[in-house]
Amino acid sequence: xxxxxxxxxxxxxxxxxxxxxxxxxxxxxxxxxxxxxxxxxxxxxxxxxxxxxxxxxxxxxxxxxxxxxxxxxxxxxxxxxxxxxxxxxxxxxxxxxxxxxxxxxxxxxxxxxxxxxxxxxxxxxxxxxxxxxxxxxxxxxxxxxxxxxxxxxxxxxxxxxxxxxxxxxxxxxxxxxxxxxxxxxxxxxxxxxxxxxxxxxxxxxxxxxxxxxxxxxxxxxxxxxxxxxxxxxxxxxxxxxxxxxxxxxxxxxxxxxxxxxxxxxxxxxxxxxxxxxxxxxxxxxxxxxxxxxxxxxxxxxxxxxxxxxxxxxxxxxxxxxxxxxxxxxxxxxxxxxxxxxxxxxxxxxxxxxxxxxxxxxxxxxxxxxxxxxxxxxxxxxxxxxxxxxxxxx
Amino acid sequence: xxxxxxxxxxxxxxxxxxxxxxxxxxxxxxxxxxxxxxxxxxxxxxxxxxxxxxxxxxxxxxxxxxxxxxxxxxxxxxxxxxxxxxxxxxxxxxxxxxxxxxxxxxxxxxxxxxxxxxxxxxxxxxxxxxxxxxxxxxxxxxxxxxxx
Numbered sequence: 413x414x415x416x417x418x419x420x421x422x423x424x425x426x427x428x429x430x431x432x433x434x435x436x437x438x439x440x441x442x443x444x445x446x447x448x449x450x451x452x453x454x455x456x457x458x459x460x461x462x463x464x465x466x467x468x469x470x471x472x473x474x475x476x477x478x479x480x481x482x483x484x485x486x487x488x489x490x491x492x493x494x495x496x497x498x499x500x501x502x503x504x505x506x507x508x509x510x511x512x513x514x515x516x517x518x519x520x521x522x523x524x525x526x527x528x529x530x531x532x533x534x535x536x537x538x539x540x541x542x543x544x545x546x547x548x549x550x551x552x553x554x555x556x557x558x559x560x561x562x563x564x565x566x567x568x569x570x571x572x573x574x575x576x577x578x579x580x581x582x583x584x585x586x587x588x589x590x591x592x593x594x595x596x597x598x599x600x601x602x603x604x605x606x607x608x609x610x611x612x613x614x615x616x617x618x619x620x621x622x623x624x625x626x627x628x629x630x631x632x633x634x635x636x637x638x639x640x641x642x643x644x645x646x647x648x649x650x651x652x653x654x655x656x657x658x659x660x661x662x663x664x665x666x667x668x669x670x671x672x673x674x675x676x677x678x679x680x681x682x683x684x685x686x687x688x689x690x691x692x693x694x695x696x697x698x699x700x701x702x703x704x705x706x707x708x709x710x711x712x713x714x715x716x717x718x719x720x721x722x723x724x725x726x727x728x729x730x731x732x733x734x735x736x737x738x739x740x741x742x743x744x745x746x747x748x749x750x751x752x753x754x755x756x757x758x759x760x761x762x763x764x765x766x767x768x769x770x771x772x773x774x775x776x777x778x779x780x781x782x783x784x785x786x787x788x789x790x791x792x793x794x795x796x797x798x799x800x801x802x803x804x805x
Numbered sequence: 806x807x808x809x810x811x812x813x814x815x816x817x818x819x820x821x822x823x824x825x826x827x828x829x830x831x832x833x834x835x836x837x838x839x840x841x842x843x844x845x846x847x848x849x850x851x852x853x854x855x856x857x858x859x860x861x862x863x864x865x866x867x868x869x870x871x872x873x874x875x876x877x878x879x880x881x882x883x884x885x886x887x888x889x890x891x892x893x894x895x896x897x898x899x900x901x902x903x904x905x906x907x908x909x910x911x912x913x914x915x916x917x918x919x920x921x922x923x924x925x926x927x928x929x930x931x932x933x934x935x936x937x938x939x940x941x942x943x944x945x946x947x948x949x950x951x952x953x
């Protein structure tokens with residue numbers, strides 16, 4: 413029996429995004445942002461939007477496929493899919509779900525999208541006043557553990573402790589994102605460079621994380637179009653093929669009240685090997701990485717769990733020079749990522765990974781044939797994926 | 806039961822049992838000044854947080870077991886940025902994740918009592934302390950931790 417795989421079966425035909433705004437600053441509604449990003453992706457692909465026949469998203473996106481299909485006048489909706497789990501853990505999973513639907517013929521042109529307007533809806537990093545807490549929240553909120561930073565800081569604290577990792581390792585991740593944002597006019601932090609001194613002097617959000625270790629919150633929308641590989645050459649841009657996608661988490665990662673047996677983890681210890689196996693590549697083959705920054709400590713653990721260096725090598729490996737395009741050993745978050753381009757729940761990372769394959773990034777890595785995205789560390793499920801050029805097939 | 810001032814100010818979310826009753830024995834026990842975790846009657850495995858089934862042997866016969874309250878700091882964090890209106894102007898506080906060596910090293914969350922700016926050592930021994938909130942509606946008791 414031939415190996416069951418997504419490798420080389422689908423490609424990204426188009427990518428699109430709205431203007432990225434600071435949180436609460438979108439001049440239009442969240443649903444209109446979603447529509448704008450989808451139409452931008454169709455324009456980028458050079459297709460009639462009526463060709464879309466499916467939608468995939470994650471993190472309980474509020475913009476339902478049926479409403480989108482009606483608004484866009486689609487002839488038929490053939491696939492609608494939501495990946496469970498909060499945060500950005502489902503970003504690569506939604507791409508994988510869309511890819512699976514296309515690869516097996518359930519649909520032919522699937523949009524993966526995410527839209528956020530936090531003025532219209534609530535922020536992630538703020539808690540509603542008063543009220544009661546039940547279940548997992550009852551074991552956290554009364555102790556002042558409510559925001560994502562507060563929920564995940566203890567995972568990173570344990571990892572930093574076990575592996576004697578210095579603050580400079582987390583700082584390098586923040587500096588790389590801000591550095592790359594300075595060449596990206598789409599980035600919310602374009603024109604606002606970050607120095608080591610400014611990082612070191614920034615206030616604590618929750619130890620071990622300072623202000624610049626934490627993602628922004630933003631308004632906007634992003635979309636990508638997934639099509640069968642046979643059609644991949646019919647569009648305006650060089651195709652980015654999906655080599656692999658994997659999602660999930662290790663043994664009892666979701667045990668309540670912080671009882672995951674492997675606690676100091678970004679949740680990728682079983683997912684990453686599955687991804688590499690499907691993609692048929694090794695860490696040394698990866699030319700450029702976009703790794704979801706909810707918090708820099710999560711990126712650090714993600715890179716370890718994807719095999720780019722061992723935990724005890726983190727202090728030496730994680731320097732700004734190693735993480736910067738075009739010459740770094742492992743160019744990281746080359747659009748500015750969640751920290752400095754836009755917190756579009758990580759879907760902007762998928763777009764940047766495709767732009768690297770096209771040779772169209774604002775911080776282009778030479779000969780980027782293998783381009784990885786890591787989505788949503790420390791939550792569960794998490795997901796990651798790898799794009800490749802035609803040369804990698 | 807000795808009365809302590811509360812570690813964090815009032816106005817934070819009030820913990821209530823889940824509407825399926827899963828964790829009600831835990832919250833009832835804290836009101837009596839007892840710390841309980843789940844233990845499987847069939848295979849003896851300790852379990853926390855609560856679940857309807859033993860993750861080890863898949864028995865539904867999971868019981869509640871009183872533990873000593875001895876713990877060891879497994880990880881910690883110090884929030885500074887207030888995300889809840891009740892914490893505005895409050896300043897930093899310490900959250901500890903504590904493992905219970907007498908109960909299969911299950912972990913529990915709480916605040917570390919004392920100076921919120923103190924150095925925290927992973928591995929330090931701690932003891933459970935009960936913090937009643939008798940005026941809350943409904944009243945509840947939190948389990949907190951102090952250095953042993």
